[in-house]
Amino acid sequence: MISLKQQHISKGFLIAGIMNIFGVLIFSRVFTNEVISEYDAIVMSNFGLLMIIVWGFAYISVAKNYKNVPWLIAVFAVEKLIYGYVWIQWLLNNNLSEVYEKDMMAGIFYTIYGINDWLFCIFFSVVFWKVYTKKLPKQ
Template sequence: MTDNLIKKGFWLAGLSNIFGVLICSKALTNDVMLDAQPAVMGYFGLISIILWGLAYISVSKTYDQVKWLVGVFVVEKLAYVAAWLSFITSQSLDSVYQQDFLAGVFYTIYGANDFIFMLFFTFVFLKGSQAKS
């Protein structure tokens, strides 16, 4: 994977966090989304996701200098994948969709999205480990 493609990957990860939250939460006003998983996707959680997105973008040009921060991104994405799996196995997506389509879309895809970016960050982290060897 080229350096330019990795930079774009960080931007894509950041923008998907920022716009995914803002669109699906209707600019933090979607009560269905906020209430479906309040410990993870309440106001504080959604704002945190936006901040993580800004963090990804902020290191897009210097990711090779902050290998351990990229490692933190891996763990952070793993935590969200685990939270999503917990939600999917204990809640009804149909119920969320019936209440609000965008909330349903969000809860359908956020785990898969985070899993894909967890793999991306893992690749970047391991690439950084090999480059230093």
């Protein structure tokens, strides 16, 4: 299994939160980039983007006490799994170059958001397993 120190795990939660919060704010140009919601009016509506930010704050909120909430970490993993799956479906059913033609920031957003979600799905899954099985490393 992947070896992670507790300080690195805490930083992982912080990074996950920062990626969600600032990723949305930057690429959506603080909710003014209409191209993002044009290409996924449900998941990536302004409300959906706001909820991604809320998830980011949730990750940050447990960075120091994640060991006390193993099932919440499992929820984080499932949430990232769902977004990762939705991203793959989006890529299979949309033309990414068309998004880039309309707006570079939206194109970059749709190129990378799922990669981020899959990576943090793995991270949250590993952390959940370590916490659930009490196989956490020493400080």
